[in-house]
Amino acid sequence: MIFCKNQLLVAFVSLALSSSYSTAQQPLVVQAKKVITATGQTIENGTVVCVDGKIKAIGKTGEVSIPEKAAIMQSEVAMPGMIDVRSCAGLSGILNVDHDSDHLESSSPLQPELRAIDAYNPREELVEYIRSFGVTTIHTGHAPGELMSGQTLIAKTIGNSIEEALIVEGRAIAATLAEASSKSGKSSPGTRGKQMAMLRTLFIEAQELQAKIDAKANPKPAEKSDADGSKQSDKDIDKEKKPEPVARNLRLEAVMQVLAGKKALLITADRAQDIASAIRLAEEFKIKIWLDSAADAHLMIPQIKAAGICVLLHPSMARASGEKENQSFLTASKLQAAQIPFAIQGGFEAYVPKVRVVLFEAAIAASHGLSHDAAIESITISPARILGIQNRVGSLEVGKDADLALYDGDPLEYTTHCVGVIINGKVVSTTKR
Amino acid sequence: MNTRRKFLASATAAVSGSAFGSSLFARQASSNGDESPKKTTVTAWVNATLLPVDKPPISGGAIVVQDGKIQAIGASANVAIPAGATIVDAKGKWIMPGLICTHSHIGGAGAADGSGPIQPGVRVMDSINVRDSGFRRALAGGLTTLNIMPGSGHLISGQTVYCKLRYYEASPRIVDEILIRDKNGAPVGGLKMANGTNSQGDSPFPGTRGKSAYLVREQYIKAREYQAKVVAANGDVSKLPPRDLHLESLVEAMQGKRIVHHHTHRHDDIMTVIRLSQEFGFQTVLHHVSEGWKVAKEIADAKMPCSIIVLDSPGGKVEAKDMTFSNGRVLDEAGVKVAFHTDDWITDSRLFMRSAALAVRAGMNRDKAIAGLTLAGAEMLGLSDRIGSLTVGKDADFAILTGDPLSVYTHVLETWVEGQKAFDLSKPDDQLYAEGGVNAGSDIDPFLCCFAPAWQGGAK
Structure with a gap:
């Protein structure tokens, strides 16, 4: 089992979903010739029992008791609902016009204060x-293209409002080290060096603000001493000791959360030198980063491995041009061989296909050296672990959310169909896809 | 082949005056300068699963290739293999015709510029970079023939060109080496047109669909009048109108000498293409046709073939929001001839077979889908007498696969063009293009006949 170094346990998982399912649901039973659990053995002729949105039991068909009045669904294959570890869907829309494009705000290169929750359209x-x-789950948010474009969130792919869909708000801040975040003419950043200088400056400002806040919260004893020793009422003392609050700064507060390990810094970096810069930044500020896209990752295996960094790998079918010109279908298998934690993403696409399906991307990796099991893991339990939501989703285990995807054959094969999708124990799709 | 040799000979002559021309072209002179075939090579692949496309699949099949053509095909037991033939045991492997992409942009090709929306006289042939690594990636996907097109940002963006991927051991250096020629030696190609939103813009580009159609009609009417003058002159030079390359190109389209490849997405735009094609009598292939499924019957009634694109998701622009994997199935079931295309770089040529597989996923007939990668495309380029199926007498263009072309786990092992191997997965160079990695996106190194670059030791 592969974990990122210093993997954070996400303690701020929202319980927003639980309220929606307070009324008892009809139990749902899935029976499949093959149940891919993603963490344990694949079960031949397996049964998964879903009660009140959670997996109540899992095992061989016949050995698992089925609740009364349960609805039963059958398929060839059942597996955990997939997780897209890096998407912009919901901020970036199908029409690709102003009306449905909220993934990139270009008024300023550094806007970590922008929250995905204020833009996501479920x-x-x-x-x-x-x-x-x-x-069934996406980690979505602001797109690559600005030095720091905004925050991300984790949601289920259901819900009429973000509140219904939300799993984690403000999971990461998206940054980009690439030509794409450079400006032309006299605007900054205009070079890779300037990009790093601006990021470092921002983190230092956040450190200084944090220090100021800490100092106010814990004033030094010397400042507390009363020079003339005159008698004061308790109320007066309180009044005098209460420090002026430090002025709020949404931008730096967001960065402070990265410094405090409460948010990850997701850094889109394809070129080897940008990957190296990302690692340097992580080491300087002792922050948790995720390498996003990382087309040159296959050239930087030792460095990524040594830094203990997770990779949110570009879609296998991302175009091999521009900064991704060195991308390889083999990268996923190389990361796997090096035991670097990674997940395959749907990513951001500016034109077509407007969204990519991680199932298809993992399939291409599976036909280029990645084992079938590892390919499934790269879109289920691996992204769950990277995102810190593995206690809730990513595998078929008792107690986890009942999120399943059903297929009429090998899920990775081109001509197989998805025949059912279940989220929180409810069937949300039976369209044959 | 003969015409190609003739051309190459003339190309050699044309540059022989330059200081290094003779050494640069020595390779061509030696391999092509001699009119008699240097050696008759016969190769037979036996025990393969063959997908001839024009006939049902053959398991345990044999295919014999001689002088760049398919000499025989059938069940191994029924095929007489000529004495002296090289025999390759292809047990477990599948052999299918080389894939034909009816719509590709490999080579960084451009034609019309920003000066106006209608420029039919501009040739894409004059802008192709044959060293684009995309050509080698296309071979890695089993492709052997491309229709290289200019873009869709104009109502008429210029002349397209049909190319064979003759990337043998030494890569082509000039576009002329990859052109497909007619029996008179002239390069063959079509005419690219577009409607919908891509070809709209600020003046002089049209701002609406109505204006788009008007501008096109106006030009075709001009071309008709131009042609009438040419006919009336009856060879009398004094009466001929001044030559007009743009109008000539449109005349060729109306005469059926140049197939119109028409970018179109929305159902009403598709109907506009049909209307204009019928008014001016040009032969049209509908391209992309995202909403073809909404007017499948009308397309079938107009007997208009469709070259469709398959994308992983709909959208990206308003007129493609209703795109669906089912398009191929619906069109085919309505009686429309369907081919697929890559639109490379929109989709990656290495994964061209996947387009057909996704159509089958949505219910398209399997054989029709495979024909959509091969024979249907050949028909849409007017080349089905030469390519598109494993048929005796056709060019020996084929791909050798590890298995079913519609499986994600299948790989292209070799791609053969006109009887010569142009891609071999077992070679590291070719593997790089198949899998990607450093330099996979760089231009192909030029083949230098008799000397190496200085850093590799200089002259040999």
Whole structure:
């Protein structure tokens, strides 16, 4: 089992979903010739029992007791609902016009204060589209293209409002080290060196603000001493000792959360030198980073491994041009061989296909050296672990959310269909896809 | 082949005046300068699963290739293998015709510029970079023939060109080496047109669909009048109108000498293409056709073939929001001839077979889907007498696969063009293009006949 170094346990998992399912649901039973659990053995002729949105039992068909009045669904293959570890769906929409494009704010290169929760459209058609292939959870948010474009969130691919869908708000801040975040003319950043200088400056400002806040909260004893020793009422003392609050600064507060390990810094970096810069930044500020896209990752295996960094790998079918010109279909298998934690992403696409389906991307990796098991893990339990939501989703285990994807054959094969999608124990799609 | 040799000979002559021309072209002179075939090579692949496309699949099949053509095909037991033939045991492997992409942009090709929306006289042939690594990646996907097109940002963006991927051991250096020629030696190609939103813009580009159609009609009417003058002149030079390359190109389209490859997405735009094609009598292939499924019957009634694109998701622009994997199935079931295309770099040529597989996923007939990668495309380029199926007498263009072309786990092992191997997965160079990695996206190194670059030791 592979974990990132200093993997954070996400303690701020929202319980937003639980309220929606307070009323008892009809139990749902899934029976499949093959149940891929993603963490344990694949079960031949398996049964998964879903009660009140959670997996109540799992095992061989016949050995698991089925609740009364349960609805029964049957398929060839059942596996955990997939997780897209890096998407912009819901902020970036199907029409690709101003009306449905909220993934990138270009008024300033550094805007970590922008929250995905204020922009995510849970009813976006692209979200429904990827769900119909079995994607049940997405880590989505601001896109690559600005030095620091904004925050991300984790949601289920359901819900009429973000509140219904939300798993984690503000999971990471998205940054980009690439030509894409450079500006032309006299605007900054105009070079790779300037990009790093601006990021470092921002983190130092956040450190200084944090120090100021800490100092106010814990004033030094010398400052507390009363020079003239005159008698004061308790109330007066309180009044005098209460420090002026430090002025709020949304931008630096967001960065402070990265410094405090409460958010990850997701850094889109394809070129080897940008990957090296990302690692340097992580080491300087002792922050948790995720390497996003990372087309040159296959050239940087020892460095990534040594830094203990997770990779949110570009879609296998991302175009091999521009900064991704060195990308390889073999990268996933090389990361796996080096035991570097990684997940395969749907990513951001500026034109077409407007959204990518991680199932298809993992399949291409599976035909290029990645084992079938590892390919499934790269879109289920691996992204769950990277995102820190592995106690809730990513595998078929008792106690986890009942999120399943059903297929009429090998899920990775081109001509197989997704025949059912279940989220929180409810069937959300039966369209044959 | 003969015409190609003739051309190459003339190309050699044309540059022989330059200081290094003779050494650069020595390779061509030696391999092509001699009119008689240097050696008759016969190769037979036996025990393969063959997908001839024009006939049902053959398990345990044999295919014999001689002088760049398919000499025989059938069940191994029924095929007489000529004495002296090289015999390759292809047990477990599948052999299918080389894939034909009816719509590709490999080579960084451009034609019309920003000066106006209608420029039919501009040739994409004059802008192709034959060293684009995309050609080698296409071979890695089993492709052997491309229709290289200019873009869709114009109503008429220029002349397309049909190319064979003759990337043998030494890669082509000039575009002429990859052109497909007619029996008179002239390169063959079509005419690219577009409607919908891509070809709209600020003046002089049209701002609406109505204006788009008007501008096109106006030009075709001009071309008709131009042609009438040419006919009326009856060879009398004094009466001929001044030559107009743009109008000539449109005349060729109306005469059926140049197939119109028409970018179109929305159902009403598709109907506009049909209307204009019928008014001016040009032969049209509908390309992309995202909403073809909404007017499948009308397309079938107009007997208009569709070259479709399959994308992983709909959208990206408004007129592609209703794109679906089912398009191929619906069109085919309505009686429309369907081929697929890559639109490379929109989709990656290495994964071209996947387009057909996803159509089958959505219910398209399997044989029709495989034909959509091969024979249907050949028909849409007017080349089905030469390519598109494993048929005796056709060019020996084929791909050798590890298995079923519609499986994600299948790999292309070899791609053969006109009887010569142009891709071999077992070679590290070719593997790089198949799998990606450092330099996989760089231009192909030029083949230098008699000397190496200085850093590799200089002259040999």
